[in-house]
Amino acid sequence: MAEGLTHLAVVAEPYRVLLGPDWAGDLDGRVAIVRRGYVGAPPGFDLVERGRGFVAVLWAEMIVVGVYFSPNRTLAEFEGLLLELGRVIGRSHSRRILVLGDLNAKSLAWGSSRTCPRGTAVEEWLVGGGLVILNRGTELTCVRRLGGSVVDVTFASPDVASRIRGWTVMVGEETLSDHRYIRFSIAVAPxxxxxxxxxxxxxxxxxxxxxxxxxxxxxxxxxxxxxxxxxxxxxxxxxxxxxxxxxxxxxxxxxxxxxxxxx
Known part of the structure; x- marks a missing residue:
């Protein structure tokens, strides 16, 4: 984050979640949102809500939600997570929403080669919540020895989506993980x-x-x-x-x- 002058990061399956004013994690330690603190940084970093597999903060006048869902859990549990995320977003006072993370769901809508049942559930959830898919292209976000997948997703409300610039899967950067970084910028509100x-x-x-x-x-x-x-x-x-x-x-x-x- 320091090298790339990154203001905020969402990390799925972090090695650890630190305690401090610049960190926020879910109840299971499976996803975290990290702010790079410095003079002149965007205002606010307030915990809104957290549960199993998600954490939401208010940052730069947006609700930023980090999510992670294990591939070993059931479709019913996955639909329960989506329902809870919908409630969190619905309860928020801000209509500017940004959702990022690894849902282990595949859909043609965000670049996968096929759509799985979880992907179908997410598509329906997006339509109901009025969120926009920001993923572009078909570059793999998770790369393994025997193949890869596109399971790391970025969703936003229309107001935020219109200000996203340069959404990119960072191919070639070492992450010490089988997942690649996704990087983009957010323009000042027009x-x-x-x-x-x-x-x-x-x-x-x-x-x-x-x-x-x-x-x-x-x-x-x-x-x-x-x-x-x-x-x-x-x-x-x-x-x-x-x-x-x-x-x-x-x-x-x-x-x-x-x-x-x-x-």
């Missing part, structure tokens, strides 16, 4: 500006009532349109790409503020 939206080409395009802008709906709509553009693949030429982007921006604006009627 501020609403009065910059006007317009279409190019010298023709006046649609206009929206920006004073009635719903920032949360804007973030959610932008994420949905980003997924949609990714699913379409690379455009055949620049003109097609521009048209796709124009359509996506219009859909985002329509989702979070009404149009201004032409006079």
């Amino acid at each position: 501020e609403v500006t009065s910059t006007s939206l317009f279409c190019g080409g010298g023709v006046e395009g649609p206009r929206w009532a920006q004073k009635r802008l719903d920032v949360e709906r804007l973030n959610e709509a932008a994420i949905v349109q980003a997924w949609r553009l990714d699913s379409l693949g690379e455009p055949m030429n620049v003109s097609v790409g521009v048209e796709r982007m124009r359509e996506a921006m219009s859909r985002v604006c329509d989702a979070d503020m009404p149009r201004v009627r032409s006079s």
Whole structure:
């Protein structure tokens, strides 16, 4: 953390969980959240709740939840953990949520080659909780001699997801573990500006009532349109790409503020 100037880390199956103001662990010592304390660090590191396999803290105005679930426990126990996590998130006063850890669940949605029953349960849980999958690509997060898997996951509420930058599985870094590091940054919360939206080409395009802008709906709509553009693949030429982007921006604006009627 010191070498990478990392502010916060979630560690699944740590060698030990230390006592101190910069550490928080679950009841079983299977997952921990660690803060790098220094002058000017993001404010707050307050324990919200902890149980078997999870710990939640309030940090930088976000609820950060670290999770770990053993592959040796049953599906019923796994569903119980998801239920408890949902309650923790639902009881929180912050709508900014970040969930990280090793659930030992596989799903095509976060890069696995198949979806297992636990993966299906997580998918349903994400939809019910309104959380977004931040995993990108199919790079293995756990590598063993006879193969590997993608079981280390990152989920977030739309507001936080829109500020995530550079989510990456760190291939080649020594971790003294069969799991790889996952690293990303979180941008400062965006501020609403009065910059006007317009279409190019010298023709006046649609206009929206920006004073009635719903920032949360804007973030959610932008994420949905980003997924949609990714699913379409690379455009055949620049003109097609521009048209796709124009359509996506219009859909985002329509989702979070009404149009201004032409006079």
